Amino acid sequence: MQLKNPQCGPGLRAGLIAASCALLSPATRAQALPEPEAGNQVDAGLLYYQEDKGRVRSVDAIVKLSRDFGDERALSITAAVDSLSGGSPIGAIASRSVQTFVSPSARSWNPGGGGDDDDEGRPYQVAPGNQPLVQDFHDLRGALDVNWSQPLGVGNKLAAGAHFSYEYDFLSASVNSALSRDFFSKNTTVGLGVSAEFDQIKAVGGTPVPGSDYSQLAKTRGNETKQVYGAQLGLTQVLARNWITQLNLSVDKGSGYLNDPYKILSRVDASGALLGYQFESRPDNHARRSVYLGNKVAFGRSVLDVSLRLGNDDWGIDSQTVEARYRFPLGARTYLEPQLRWYRQGAADFYRLYLTGSDPSDSHMSADPRLGAFTAKTVGLKLGVGLSGGSEIGVRLSGYEQTPKVRSSTLAGLEGLDLNPRLRAAMLQVDWRFAY
Amino acid sequence: MRKAARTALWAILCTWMAGWASGVLAAQPAGTAGQLDLAAYRGKVVYVDFWASWCGPCRQSFPWMNSMHRQYGRDGLVILAVNLDQVRADADGFLKKYPAEFAIHFDPAGQLAQSFKVRGMPTSVLLDRDGKTLLVHEGFRSKDPPELEASIRKALH
Amino acid sequence: MTKTLLKAAVALAMAALAGCSSLGIKPWERDILARPEMALDAAPVDNAFDEHIYFSREAAGGGKGFGGGGCGCN
Numbered sequence: 001m002q003l004k005n006p007q008c009g010p011g012l013r014a015g016l017i018a019a020s021c022a023l024l025s026p027a028t029r030a031q032a033l034p035e036p037e038a039g040n041q042v043d044a045g046l047l048y049y050q051e052d053k054g055r056v057r058s059v060d061a062i063v064k065l066s067r068d069f070g071d072e073r074a075l076s077i078t079a080a081v082d083s084l085s086g087g088s089p090i091g092a093i094a095s096r097s098v099q100t101f102v103s104p105s106a107r108s109w110n111p112g113g114g115g116d117d118d119d120e121g122r123p124y125q126v127a128p129g130n131q132p133l134v135q136d137f138h139d140l141r142g143a144l145d146v147n148w149s150q151p152l153g154v155g156n157k158l159a160a161g162a163h164f165s166y167e168y169d170f171l172s173a174s175v176n177s178a179l180s181r182d183f184f185s186k187n188t189t190v191g192l193g194v195s196a197e198f199d200q201i202k203a204v205g206g207t208p209v210p211g212s213d214y215s216q217l218a219k220t221r222g223n224e225t226k227q228v229y230g231a232q233l234g235l236t237q238v239l240a241r242n243w244i245t246q247l248n249l250s251v252d253k254g255s256g257y258l259n260d261p262y263k264i265l266s267r268v269d270a271s272g273a274l275l276g277y278q279f280e281s282r283p284d285n286h287a288r289r290s291v292y293l294g295n296k297v298a299f300g301r302s303v304l305d306v307s308l309r310l311g312n313d314d315w316g317i318d319s320q321t322v323e324a325r326y327r328f329p330l331g332a333r334t335y336l337e338p339q340l341r342w343y344r345q346g347a348a349d350f351y352r353l354y355l356t357g358s359d360p361s362d363s364h365m366s367a368d369p370r371l372g373a374f375t376a377k378t379v380g381l382k383l384g385v386g387l388s389g390g391s392e393i394g395v396r397l398s399g400y401e402q403t404p405k406v407r408s409s410t411l412a413g414l415e416g417l418d419l420n421p422r423l424r425a426a427m428l429q430v431d432w433r434f435a436y
Numbered sequence: 437m438r439k440a441a442r443t444a445l446w447a448i449l450c451t452w453m454a455g456w457a458s459g460v461l462a463a464q465p466a467g468t469a470g471q472l473d474l475a476a477y478r479g480k481v482v483y484v485d486f487w488a489s490w491c492g493p494c495r496q497s498f499p500w501m502n503s504m505h506r507q508y509g510r511d512g513l514v515i516l517a518v519n520l521d522q523v524r525a526d527a528d529g530f531l532k533k534y535p536a537e538f539a540i541h542f543d544p545a546g547q548l549a550q551s552f553k554v555r556g557m558p559t560s561v562l563l564d565r566d567g568k569t570l571l572v573h574e575g576f577r578s579k580d581p582p583e584l585e586a587s588i589r590k591a592l593h
Numbered sequence: 594m595t596k597t598l599l600k601a602a603v604a605l606a607m608a609a610l611a612g613c614s615s616l617g618i619k620p621w622e623r624d625i626l627a628r629p630e631m632a633l634d635a636a637p638v639d640n641a642f643d644e645h646i647y648f649s650r651e652a653a654g655g656g657k658g659f660g661g662g663g664c665g666c667n
Contacts, residue, residue, distance in 0.1 A: 242625045
């Protein structure tokens, strides 16, 4: 679901997660009977994601091959394909009158034009009261992850991986590596991981000058780039026969082109009347930190997974995440797993729902809902059925709801308008694990 | 943010304290497992292997131990596989899939493992004909059989 | 987190590590941890899709990772 958003390069997070997952690849983990001897398996999944109000809809497919080469050496290869349609918020707010925008490919402003000229893009109109969306018309993304893990010397494990993803306007490549060591009869594991990511953003229609007037469509042709470097320190500790906990400290630093080239902000006067639009402008540096505490506790044959994550960054965004899953058996081979997640984030310092006369044109600003203050809840239920030989199929249904903190304005011209609608999405996932 | 960070530190602290407390308070299972009298094996070379049904490498070690038993049993090698499953049914399930031609001793309370100071799973201990410990080997990897067999042959002669 | 808090978190982690020698279980008591559902990465497809969705819709991301747990064999 890249949604033409250059901030969506998942390389870094995928990188660190990939390296860490490699350290606990199925090949190195003992399997309870009646599973096959070698730690080889295929994990595949299909996800159908649908937002409300004609926003994004996507179908994602993922396949992960894990192979054990003996003596704790393991390789995993993951391939993912996403197909998107629909639109995401352009950043402009709803208005009492009809609004006209042009598609991202436009290089000149001619809202009355028929859109025959490629440079003019395709103008489209947004009805009064509706949240303006960017129309997505290219819809395919592919990604590939490769990870290798092996022992290093005595008692250490080394993992290394690479990630590559491609969509028509965004390219991402990253590498990652992690080293871990066990202590105290393997009750404690300490690990350190690093990763480096390089992204290239080729915005459709060119890159707009940040903060410039939307109707001018001042765009430069050419590619933008961004780099992200990250590090993670992890501590895993067995607390009891049925309880394992994990503590991770992560930092990352991004620099380069961090804007979303398709996002704008509305500018209104003191009474709320629309004056125009501006392209967003974000800083060219972004440093983030997070602390993650996860737990897995077994109660009989049930498992409770509870985690907490706190994060903040130098854009002023604070976040808290609490997640819980409880898996309990329904029979010898079947299980049910309800899932709950609560997430809250504060707004970036330069986040604005809209600009007023007093907001200078030359400072950082963005109306991207992803940078705003909101609370999000997820409720889900998964059903898993074990098949012979350690294979399993599963079905998961979940709902996600994001409620922004600021949704309206007291300005006369904007009264009664929902300027920041709730986001609701439903997800249906089918997955299959085949062990051989 | 300070408040949230404080919450995080408290959550971490509480998790660890709870884990430590539960470990301290956990009662040791009552020792009913028979004590093993190794004196009965004097004069024989004893290969003690600590295993459990949930231990992956044990699936490789069992066929190998069977072949050792067949080859060197008449020369005086005794293989003694000590099972550490807490649920007997799990051990029986494993033995159905990987039958053993050698002796199995059940130690669900882990007393024998404790006295042998087992530090990892699986662990094998080789005792010579006088009951002296010749080697303690942790784990079972594909490169281990030749080395272990060499040690067994040396102990037998 | 402020620098102070970050230092405190690292110090806590190190203290925990130092105190870890008394925490934990015997190597032969890992039967429950050896179960696939007790692995830290027990549901890779679920996690991959979740990370993907939350990454696309929220500002925070990642944070999980690393090995440990399991049967502890070899």
